[in-house]
Amino acid sequence: MQEVKASMAGNVWKIVVSVGEQVEEGQDIVILESMKMEIPIAAEASGTVKELKVAEGDFVNDEDVLAVIE
Template identity: 50%
Template structure:
């Protein structure tokens, strides 16, 4: 099966992890919420699928381009 790696668009902090491993997600569904300079930026699923791996923890500092979540396409 094909997988997609969702990456951070910014350098910031993982504010909240919205999804869990095994969750079925829709296209454009929030997976992780990042925080930078008091702004909340969602990391979205690019397609419908299943969350296979979450690569970060809440409170973790992430860099732009860092892998956050792996989604297996439905």
């Protein structure tokens, strides 16, 4: 199991994957918006998206869990 975490505080601008989707290492999972910049957050391992812990528009802090991949 791998937790995909935010690399900085910001708003969840877009969720690129859905629960049950197969993802590859390096594939974007979520795009954060911070200081008018879009920051893609990628999977660090291949697997299946088990859970999304955020919704578009949510504010997250650094190191908050965005998704769980198995």
